[in-house]
Amino acid sequence: MQKWKDRGFHQVTFYVLTEHDPQTGAMIRTQELYEKGDRYPCASPWTQMVLFPGGEISLCCKTMTDVGWRGIVSVGTIPEDNLDDVWAGKNGKGLYKVRKELLENRFEEYDVCVDCPIWSATTSIVEKTEKYMRTYNETMETYVF
Numbered sequence: 001m002q003k004w005k006d007r008g009f010h011q012v013t014f015y016v017l018t019e020h021d022p023q024t025g026a027m028i029r030t031q032e033l034y035e036k037g038d039r040y041p042c043a044s045p046w047t048q049m050v051l052f053p054g055g056e057i058s059l060c061c062k063t064m065t066d067v068g069w070r071g072i073v074s075v076g077t078i079p080e081d082n083l084d085d086v087w088a089g090k091n092g093k094g095l096y097k098v099r100k101e102l103l104e105n106r107f108e109e110y111d112v113c114v115d116c117p118i119w120s121a122t123t124s125i126v127e128k129t130e131k132y133m134r135t136y137n138e139t140m141e142t143y144v145f
Helices: 002-006 061-065 083-088 095-104
Strands: 011-015 056-058 125-128 133-136 140-144
Touching: 083 095
Parallel strands: none
Antiparallel strands: 011 140, 125 133, 133 140
């Protein structure tokens, strides 16, 4: 951090790199910020979606890393499905079902969310000192000096 500050930078962001179990694809984390009982709905299906090169629409960065082990978790396909309808979850399709499961903390169709260790990545913790302000979550940490 000092290296970048000395070069005139005012902010540095570090991203957490994750190892995966080669058999299951499960993320290997040595530290988590929250206990499992403290879980609240992940915000990703309300803030993003992933479009794969073949037109498949998926949920989040976690579903991108799981492709090699579980395949694509699809909530729609372009051009067959209208992107606005997938986002709005019209007729109970698209992102509607996963959002409902997250709100109810009950995962029937989208079990990809059950053991996801980055569900809290949209919430950050802020730490202020005299030398810097640190904002961090499960996937990254940013220092402002």
